[in-house]
Amino acid sequence: MQTAMKSKHLVSAKKSLGQNFCIDERIPEEVVRRLSAGPQDQIWEIGPGMGALTERLQQTGADLQLFEIDQRMQPILTQKFPEAQIAWGDFLEIDQDQLPQVNKPLLVCGNLPYYCGTPIIRRFLEKGPKPERMVFLLQEEVALKAAAGENQPDYGFLSVLVAFFAKAWVGSTFPPSSFEPRPKINSTILVIEPVELTQAEKSTRLQALKMISVIFSQRRKMALSLLKKRFSDVDWAQRFEMLGIDAKARPENISPQTLLKLFSL
Numbered sequence: 001m002q003t004a005m006k007s008k009h010l011v012s013a014k015k016s017l018g019q020n021f022c023i024d025e026r027i028p029e030e031v032v033r034r035l036s037a038g039p040q041d042q043i044w045e046i047g048p049g050m051g052a053l054t055e056r057l058q059q060t061g062a063d064l065q066l067f068e069i070d071q072r073m074q075p076i077l078t079q080k081f082p083e084a085q086i087a088w089g090d091f092l093e094i095d096q097d098q099l100p101q102v103n104k105p106l107l108v109c110g111n112l113p114y115y116c117g118t119p120i121i122r123r124f125l126e127k128g129p130k131p132e133r134m135v136f137l138l139q140e141e142v143a144l145k146a147a148a149g150e151n152q153p154d155y156g157f158l159s160v161l162v163a164f165f166a167k168a169w170v171g172s173t174f175p176p177s178s179f180e181p182r183p184k185i186n187s188t189i190l191v192i193e194p195v196e197l198t199q200a201e202k203s204t205r206l207q208a209l210k211m212i213s214v215i216f217s218q219r220r221k222m223a224l225s226l227l228k229k230r231f232s233d234v235d236w237a238q239r240f241e242m243l244g245i246d247a248k249a250r251p252e253n254i255s256p257q258t259l260l261k262l263f264s265l
Contacts, residue, residue: 022111024178027137027189028053030171034135034191037062037107041132044100046091046110046120049073051080053109058084062107065100067091092119102129111137114183118142118158125165125194126206134192135171143170143188150255157209157216163256164205166194208263215251223251239265 039061171189
């Protein structure tokens with residue numbers, strides 16, 4: 001979590017890195033509570049900043065692995081957390097086979113910059129490693145989309161993707177005044193708990209997502225007509241009838257479970 005709370009070091013936020021430092025004590029308290037970590041766990045914190053959340057995480061006794069893109073934080077983090085492992089650079093640019101070894105139940109957390117929240121969530125869900133739980137502070141809009149169900153205003157492609165691989169729900173929402181510099185939007189806690197899937201089940205879901213992304217690119221139009229136009233070699237009307245889907249249903253009206261069946265027949 002990128003934060004400047006109670007730090008003797010002053011590092012100015014870099015707009016290019018999407019940094020908004022947390023100055024609200026309630027945020028690390030909720031993240032740690034929802035993470036529910038102990039000495040038996042390994043925690044990956046993405047974007048520790050100056051380490052206020054890291055201090056709380058260290059108190060759990062879990063093994064700490066930090067990922068920090070901002071080299072200016074190096075003297076701060078290495079001094080405050082000598083026992084933590086730290087990877088310097090962009091988490092999304094680390095090759096999959098170069099990620100740290102996971103030898104305990106994995107928990108993941110962080111205050112994610114708005115530009116990379118969704119890609120980080122997708123990486124863990126689609127490629128792994130599989131955490132027991134993830135607790136992120138994200139742009140409110142992204143958190144609500146990730147946890148939304150069908151027929152809800154925020155339901156979309158991200159909602160389906162997350163539902164294919166995990167259970168998700170939102171926690172507290174925090175105003176711009178909880179950060180420095182102040183962002184223009186609210187931030188919300190998102191909790192994600194990946195489910196156990198076989199490699200075959202995972203492959204089926206990944207394949208289905210390729211087609212689902214097509215219909216959600218025009219989510220206000222009827223799903224059946226979109227599919228007929230884009231994938232004309234399939235009898236979609238028959239599939240809709242077989243699954244009891246209304247022929248006039250829009251993508252936002254169809255549940256993740258039904259979508260998985262629709263594209264797995």
